[in-house]
Every structure is written in structure tokens, then in C-alpha cells.
Amino acid sequence: MKLQNDLILRAARGEEVERTPVWLMRQAGRVLPEYRKVREKMGGFKELVESPEFACEVTIQPVDILGVDAAIIFSDILVIPEAMGLPYQMMEAKGPWFEKTVQTAADIDALRVASGEDLHYVLEAIRLTKEALSGRVPLIGFAGAPWTIFAYMIEGGGSKTFSKAKKFLYTHPDLAHKLLDKITQSTLNYLLAQVKAGADMLQIFDSWAGVLSPEQYKEFSLRYISRICDGIKAAVEVPITVFAKDAFFARKELGLIHCDTIGLDWTMDIAESRALIGNMKTLQGNMDPCLLYAPDQVIVDETVKMLKAFGKHRHIANLGHGIYPDTEKEKVKLFVNTIKEFRF
Amino acid sequence: MKLQNDLILRAARGEEVERTPVWLMRQAGRVLPEYRKVREKMGGFKELVESPEFACEVTIQPVDILGVDAAIIFSDILVIPEAMGLPYQMMEAKGPWFEKTVQTAADIDALRVASGEDLHYVLEAIRLTKEALSGRVPLIGFAGAPWTIFAYMIEGGGSKTFSKAKKFLYTHPDLAHKLLDKITQSTLNYLLAQVKAGADMLQIFDSWAGVLSPEQYKEFSLRYISRICDGIKAAVEVPITVFAKDAFFARKELGLIHCDTIGLDWTMDIAESRALIGNMKTLQGNMDPCLLYAPDQVIVDETVKMLKAFGKHRHIANLGHGIYPDTEKEKVKLFVNTIKEFRF
Numbered sequence: 001m002k003l004q005n006d007l008i009l010r011a012a013r014g015e016e017v018e019r020t021p022v023w024l025m026r027q028a029g030r031v032l033p034e035y036r037k038v039r040e041k042m043g044g045f046k047e048l049v050e051s052p053e054f055a056c057e058v059t060i061q062p063v064d065i066l067g068v069d070a071a072i073i074f075s076d077i078l079v080i081p082e083a084m085g086l087p088y089q090m091m092e093a094k095g096p097w098f099e100k101t102v103q104t105a106a107d108i109d110a111l112r113v114a115s116g117e118d119l120h121y122v123l124e125a126i127r128l129t130k131e132a133l134s135g136r137v138p139l140i141g142f143a144g145a146p147w148t149i150f151a152y153m154i155e156g157g158g159s160k161t162f163s164k165a166k167k168f169l170y171t172h173p174d175l176a177h178k179l180l181d182k183i184t185q186s187t188l189n190y191l192l193a194q195v196k197a198g199a200d201m202l203q204i205f206d207s208w209a210g211v212l213s214p215e216q217y218k219e220f221s222l223r224y225i226s227r228i229c230d231g232i233k234a235a236v237e238v239p240i241t242v243f244a245k246d247a248f249f250a251r252k253e254l255g256l257i258h259c260d261t262i263g264l265d266w267t268m269d270i271a272e273s274r275a276l277i278g279n280m281k282t283l284q285g286n287m288d289p290c291l292l293y294a295p296d297q298v299i300v301d302e303t304v305k306m307l308k309a310f311g312k313h314r315h316i317a318n319l320g321h322g323i324y325p326d327t328e329k330e331k332v333k334l335f336v337n338t339i340k341e342f343r344f
Numbered sequence: 345m346k347l348q349n350d351l352i353l354r355a356a357r358g359e360e361v362e363r364t365p366v367w368l369m370r371q372a373g374r375v376l377p378e379y380r381k382v383r384e385k386m387g388g389f390k391e392l393v394e395s396p397e398f399a400c401e402v403t404i405q406p407v408d409i410l411g412v413d414a415a416i417i418f419s420d421i422l423v424i425p426e427a428m429g430l431p432y433q434m435m436e437a438k439g440p441w442f443e444k445t446v447q448t449a450a451d452i453d454a455l456r457v458a459s460g461e462d463l464h465y466v467l468e469a470i471r472l473t474k475e476a477l478s479g480r481v482p483l484i485g486f487a488g489a490p491w492t493i494f495a496y497m498i499e500g501g502g503s504k505t506f507s508k509a510k511k512f513l514y515t516h517p518d519l520a521h522k523l524l525d526k527i528t529q530s531t532l533n534y535l536l537a538q539v540k541a542g543a544d545m546l547q548i549f550d551s552w553a554g555v556l557s558p559e560q561y562k563e564f565s566l567r568y569i570s571r572i573c574d575g576i577k578a579a580v581e582v583p584i585t586v587f588a589k590d591a592f593f594a595r596k597e598l599g600l601i602h603c604d605t606i607g608l609d610w611t612m613d614i615a616e617s618r619a620l621i622g623n624m625k626t627l628q629g630n631m632d633p634c635l636l637y638a639p640d641q642v643i644v645d646e647t648v649k650m651l652k653a654f655g656k657h658r659h660i661a662n663l664g665h666g667i668y669p670d671t672e673k674e675k676v677k678l679f680v681n682t683i684k685e686f687r688f
Contacts, residue, residue, distance in 0.1 A: 160504075161633075161634075161665075161668065163633070163634055163637075163668050163670075166632070166634040166637075167634055167637040169634075170634055170635060170637050170638035170639075170642065171637060171638065171639070210590075210611065212611075213610045213611060213632050214611065214613055216632075246554075246590075246611075248592050248593070248611070249592070249611055249612070249613060266557045267554065267556075267557060267558065267590075267592070267593050268593070269558055269593060288510070288557050288560075289505075289507070290505075290507055290510035290511055290513075290514055291514065293507075293510075293511040293514050293515060294514035294515065295514075295515070298514065321505075324505065324507050326507075
């Protein structure tokens with residue numbers, strides 16, 4: 001089906017656009033009262049992720065309500081460790097928790113390489129969403145970067161420092177590579193299956209990039225992200241975005257891998273990032289999510305300033321992190337509309 | 345009393361040193377079994393901070409046990425909000441918690457500007473420690489940067505995003521400046537009193553620098569740190585270190601304020617930081633605290649690599665963050681001894 005709005009795909013490929021496209025990380029989520037209603041009905045976050053009909057419904061909500069230029073499938077990066085053999089629970093207000101974690105060579109051997117079909121419920125949600133969208137906007141599929149998934153599998157949950165996961169890198173580098181390799185294979189299978197099911201674009205989230213040193217980042221994260229990009233590009237024609245939160249130190253190297261778009265957070269200067277990354281990539285971001293707490297005029301002024309700093313082409317507007325759940329819906333709409341109405 | 349080891353002061357002033365001096369953030373703390381023993385006897389962390397005799401005892405422990413080149417007074421950055429009128433509790437494993445927080449203009453008006461004497465127990469601990477050290481090594485005094493203190497006072501505790509504190513900057517910038525001004529005056533009074541009581545060197549910790557955008561950082565943090573540095577330099581001759589965790593984006597600007605030493609964390613490339621900051625400042629840091637989990641040979645190799653990257657002069661060796669409490673004491677000693685034995 002031909003897309004009626006393919007702005008975001010054209011921006012990712014570096015083609016001309018009439019205006020800057022926009023979507024928001026966590027746009028399908030608690031910021032929308034409509035989401036909270038579905039969520040209440042379903043019970044928990046995981047039940048929602050695992051129910052294709054409901055996942056489809058909340059995926060489309062921000063397209064209808066906020067008018068964004070892309071949908072992103074409602075899911076979670078931790079479906080991969082679960083498909084590999086490490087189930088998790090999502091604890092209210094506390095985040096993810098794994099009963100079993102990976103500590104030894106035997107633990108790694110016991111994990112399987114996930115196939116796309118292990119995550120049939122996500123693929124089904126993608127198929128339903130594509131149909132329901134009927135070409136209005138592209139659908140983004142996603143996965144966590146291998147390092148971020150690894151960090152959760154060792155740590156067993158969130159952490160300020162991820163010191164257990166980092167300890168594993170220092171004490172068992174060979175085992176770390178073995179596990180990262182298994183995660184990488186699983187993730188590649190999963191992302192290719194998402195494209196086959198209908199995803200028009202992919203994003204890789206490296207949420208815990210920022211706890212590593214630049215050297216460790218290259219060895220334990222970037223090379224695996226790069227392998228995933230190469231594997232996807234060898235098989236299908238689909239734009240890939242890499243968002244490595246807090247990895248200011250890896251911008252130059254990110255500019256050299258086979259992705260199309262690089263996500264920036266609000267601590268990264270736009271002109272400096274462009275100079276480091278070069279002109280062959282699209283940049284995504286990078287507004288501070290807290291701007292959406294500001295008075296309307298401040299939101300408009302800062303958003304226009306951001307648009308001008310990125311320039312007309314090779315930019316996909318977004319926040320520099322997921323929307324915070326206590327943001328007012330009207331403020332999000334103002335951000336989106338300011339971008340959609342702005343002309344260079 | 346003449347100092348027998350003034351390496352760290354000479355390094356801060358940019359003078360010649362025979363070898364690189366070393367101390368460790370959180371060296372007086374749970375990494376030492378000797379500390380844990382005193383702590384058990386005392387009950388809680390705050391009781392320890394408020395008891396000059398015990399604070400003195402644990403301050404000196406790492407000088408005796410680890411052989412570091414400086415002591416840092418055992419205290420907490422949150423003594424300042426408490427002295428201004430916002431008491432806090434330290435919750436086991438959870439961190440600080442404030443019953444009252446600052447939300448309105450009236451809340452700010454109700455706070456007092458702290459004087460040095462409000463923190464008499466810290467000053468007494470400094471006097472006792474200076475006496476007990478009898479000139480073996482310099483004693484470092486410290487305080488939180490105004491932005492970091494502000495963040496706790498608004499937020500009421502730790503946070504991953506400090507979104508409440510940042511919201512306040514966007515919604516009440518004038519009130520934010522008013523509160524930051526009061527914190528700045530209190531902190532300047534406090535640091536000058538620490539020097540009068542015997543501190544040989546001062547460090548300002550901006551633990552939550554990294555959640556701000558570069559622009560907000562200049563407006564709401566750096567200018568207040570700069571005012572404190574100016575106020576200290578106008579009154580006394582004492583080297584000042586500024587450690588703005590995660591503020592990679594402010595390195596150039598930090599190089600322009602009236603401090604002597606700038607702390608780096610392990611995500612910041614050493615050569616790049618030197619180029620941004622220039623040759624007129626000493627750099628402190630910047631080993632990943634997780635290196636101390638590694639096998640001995642890796643610790644030695646990485647430590648020597650770090651020393652060489654910083655060069656012989658204008659470097660104070662340290663970690664890029666406080667020691668993690670589950671680090672083995674012997675690993676810390678290996679790090680310290682590797683630095684003390686290395687010659688250029």
C-alpha cells in the first residue's frame with residue numbers, strides 16, 4: 001500500500017522534504033488519557049504488549065490524537081531476553097525485574113537464539129497496525145541494542161550505574177562477547193521479521209550507552225549495533241535509526257556505521273553533532289522532554305530554535321528521550337503542531 | 345603546620361611534582377571494613393556526619409589504610425539544605441529524603457542563608473582531623489554545586505531525570521535564580537568557614553550537571569559555581585576543584601572559571617578534554633570505578649595507560665566517580681600503589 005505521508009522515510013534517506021517530520025519517543029503511552037484507559041482495562045503493561053489487538057490500538061492513538069508523522073509499534077525492548085529464555089516482570093513504578101539473571105558460561109549456553117517467530121505476538125501487532133493505518137503514516141519497528149539488553153540480563157533490572165553488567169565486561173570479556181553475539185543474532189532475526197511483517201523503518205535503542213567508557217563502547221556495543229545494521233541492509237531496504245542515549249563520545253563513530261539516522265539527546269550540541277557525524281546521516285531529536293512543562297510561548301520559541309539549528313533537510317524532530325508520563329497532552333500537541341506548521 | 349606531603353596542592357597549582365598524586369572520591373566509606381565497623385557502632389550515616397570525633401576517625405582511615413595523598417572530610421553535600429531550613433533523612437539503600445521540599449516563593453523566602461556556624465559540627469570535624477593528621481597530607485573540604493543542591497531541594501530526593509527540578513527551571517526561572525542565589529551565598533559562607541577551620545583545598549561537586557542542556561547549565565549552574573570560586577579566591581588562597589559529573593558539554597566553559605582543577609569522568613576522552621580546557625587547569629580523574637572489579641594485571645595496565653594519557657604535570661589521579669561500595673579493598677590499594685610507584 002502506498003504511504004500517504006512518507007516524510008519521515010524521505011528525511012531518513014536525505015531526500016527533499018516540504019517540512020520537518022516529527023514523532024515522539026513513548027508517544028504511545030501514559031501521556032495519553034486514551035492509553036491509560038486501555039491500560040486499565042488490560043491490567044498490566046506486559047499484558048498490553050502481548051495482546052496484538054490492544055497493542056495495535058495504542059500504537060495508532062498518537063497518530064489520531066497528536067498527528068505525528070509515524071507510528072511506533074507498542075512493545076518493549078525486553079521481549080528479546082524473554083524470547084531467549086529469561087522471562088521478566090514489569091513492576092509498577094519500579095521497572096523491569098528478572099527472576100533469573102546470566103552469571104556463568106552455563107547460563108549463556110542455556111539461552112537460545114530467538115527467531116522472529118518467538119515473538120509472534122509483536123509481529124501480529126505489526127500486521128494489524130499496518131492494516132489499520134491503511135498507509136496514513138509509516139510504522140517504526142524497534143529493538144534494544146545488544147549492550148543494553150546484555151546489561152539487563154546480567155543486572156536483572158534497572159540500575160543507576162549498571163556496575164554488575166560492567167563488572168562482567170571486566171572479569172569475563174570472552175563470555176560477554178559470547179552473550180552479545182547471541183543477543184545480536186536474536187535481534188537481527190527479530191528486526192528482519194518486523195520488516196517482513198510490515199515495519200517501514202527500524203530504530204535501535206541503546207538506552208545504557210552512557211555508562212561505558214568510549215573504548216568499551218566501541219568493543220562491547222558499537223560493533224554489535226554495526227553488525228545488526230549490516231545484516232539488515234544486506235537483506236532489506238529499510239531506513240535504520242540508532243539512538244545511543246548519552247553516548248556523546250561515540251558520535252563520530254556512529255557516523256561511520258550503516259545506519260541512516262542518528263538520535264541525539266538534548267545535552268548534545270546540534271552544530272557540533274553535525275560536524276562530528278558529517279552530512280551523510282539524518283539526525284533525530286533532540287528537545288529536552290522537560291521543555292514540555294514550560295509555558296506555551298517558551299515551547300514554541302525553543303522548538304523553532306531547534307528546527308533552525310538542525311536545518312531543513314536530514315532532520316527528524318523528536319525529543320531527546322521518551323516523553324515523561326506527567327506531561328500534559330496539550331503541550332505535546334503544541335510541540336508537534338509547531339513543527340508541522342513551521343516552514344523554512 | 346608544614347605539610348609533609350603537599351603533592352596534591354602542587355599539582356593543583358601546576359607546579360612540578362615527583363609523581364602523580366592520588367585520592368579517591370568516597371575513599372572514606374563502605375569500601376573499608378574499618379569504616380563499616382565505626383558506622384555500625386554509630387547507627388546511621390547522618391549520626392556519623394554529625395559526630396566530629398567519628399567523622400574525624402573515618403576521614404583519616406583511608407590515609408592510614410590506602411595511603412592516599414589527601415584526606416577529604418567525611419560529610420555530605422546535603423548539610424547545606426538542612427542548614428537553610430530543609431532537614432533530610434538518609435534512607436538505607438534508598439538515599440536522601442526530604443519531608444518538606446521547595447515549591448513556592450514563600451518556601452524560598454522561608455529559607456535562611458546559612459552561615460558557617462550553622463555547620464559547626466563539620467567545622468569541628470575539620471579542626472579535629474587537621475590536628476590528628478599532623479601535617480601528613482592535605483585535607484580537602486567540599487560542598488555541592490548550587491544546581492545539585494537546588495535539584496534535591498525541589499525534588500525531595502534522588503531521581504533518574506530530576507524532572508521536577510527541571511520543570512521548576514522552565515516554569516519559574518526567576519524563583520529558581522532566587523533560590524540558587526540563596527544556596528550560593530550559603531555555600532560560599534560554608535566553604536570559607538571550612539578553610540578557616542583548616543581545609544587546605546576545596547572541591548565543588550555538581551553531581552547532577554548531566555541532566556541539563558548546555559544552555560541551561562550555563563544559566564542555572566555554571567554561573568553560580570563561578571561566583572563561589574570568585575568569592576573564595578577573593579578571600580583566601582586555596583586551590584579549588586570543580587567536578588561536574590557528565591557535563592562533557594561544559595568542559596570549555598569550565599576551563600574559563602576561577603578554579604584550579606577540573607574533574608573528569610571516564611566517558612570524557614583525556615586528550616580531547618585537555619584540548620577543550622587548555623593548559624592552565626589541572627585535571628582530576630578519571631578511571632571507571634568498575635575497573636576495580638578487574639583482574640590485577642588489567643588494573644595495573646589501565647591505570648598506567650591513564651597516567652600516561654594525562655601526563656606528568658597538572659594531573660591528580662582519581663576515579664571518575666565515587667568508589668562503588670562492593671569494591672575489594674585490595675583492588676583499591678593496587679590502584680593507589682600503581683599510581684604511587686609509577687615514574688615518567
